Amino acid sequence: MSNTDLLEVGCFVGVHGIKGQVKLKSYTEIPESIFDYKDVFLENNNNKITIKLVGKIKQNLICKIENVETRNDAEKYRDLKLFVKRDELPKIKENEYYHRDLIGFHVYNKKRESFGEIISFNDFGAGLLIEVKKENETFYLPMGNDFLEMIDYKQKEVILNLEISFLDN
């Protein structure tokens, strides 16, 4: 299975108690949704594991991994990332997109002036932003509905309604 087929959905951040329970940090919108996926894989060898929700402490979920009964066994899972198959994600509607799908896309405006390549998505509390890289410099651009003009999956391009002068400091 290639890495592009898998999506990171969480990480074991520590152990809990002496009965082999682990603390899980979930990256899903509703943290408990991580247990809805049929197959969950470990980062190191793509091994499928079965996890069960036991409780919640602050922002972390406490869970039990199948066949892990002691704290020493649980320690082996510390800092390991969890992945699910891309096919298991819900199908998107016409005007929706997964952020991950757009990483690496080139960003242009309507005049075909280049803003660079998307390297990450961020939200600092004031709308969705994309971080683009152009000539070893990075910039943040707005990606809200007011600015997003079109996504071309074939050409791997995102067209924004934005003037290139925005990049000038």
Next chain:
Amino acid sequence: MSRSIWKGPFVDGYLLKKADVARESGRNDVIKTWSRRSTVMPQFVGLTFGVHNGKKFIPVTISEAMVGHKLGEFSPTRTFYGHTADKKSKR
């Protein structure tokens, strides 16, 4: 009446003028500003500001929920790379 209520919200004058021009033009241009101290006013809703964080401009699209906050609150100045303790545990 507390002193801050009595004094009213602070906004840099030039920013208000720029916002008025942008609103009247109807275009969704980004208004670049260094004025992180300015309060978000109700007439800013729908506009997009580029708020400087000391290095670059962070686009901030104003929504109703942001009224009363300062522009600088939405333009982080520091990058979080994780705790040192986390790095140790990965060894």
